[in-house]
Amino acid sequence: xxxxxxxxxxxxxxxxxxxxxxxxxxxxxxxxxxxxxxxxxxxxxxxxxxxxxxxxxxxxxxxxxxxxxxxxxx
Numbered sequence: 218x219x220x221x222x223x224x225x226x227x228x229x230x231x232x233x234x235x236x237x238x239x240x241x242x243x244x245x246x247x248x249x250x251x252x253x254x255x256x257x258x259x260x261x262x263x264x265x266x267x268x269x270x271x272x273x274x275x276x277x278x279x280x281x282x283x284x285x286x287x288x289x290x291x
């Protein structure tokens with residue numbers, strides 16, 4: 218149950234990151250060249266991906282622990 222909640226939370230964070238990126242794009246377009254914008258977006262996406270990967274690892278560990286607990290109860 219907890220792993221399902223955590224995976225939904227990770228998906229929610231991914232959606233939030235997408236929304237933040239859209240607002241981030243709007244801010245940058247007024248003051249930067251297209252090349253600078255792309256560099257910043259790539260940097261932002263890499264950082265976001267690292268955070269999501271870290272959270273996905275946590276979800277996987279929780280799921281593995283839950284599976285072991287259920288398996289050991291039998």
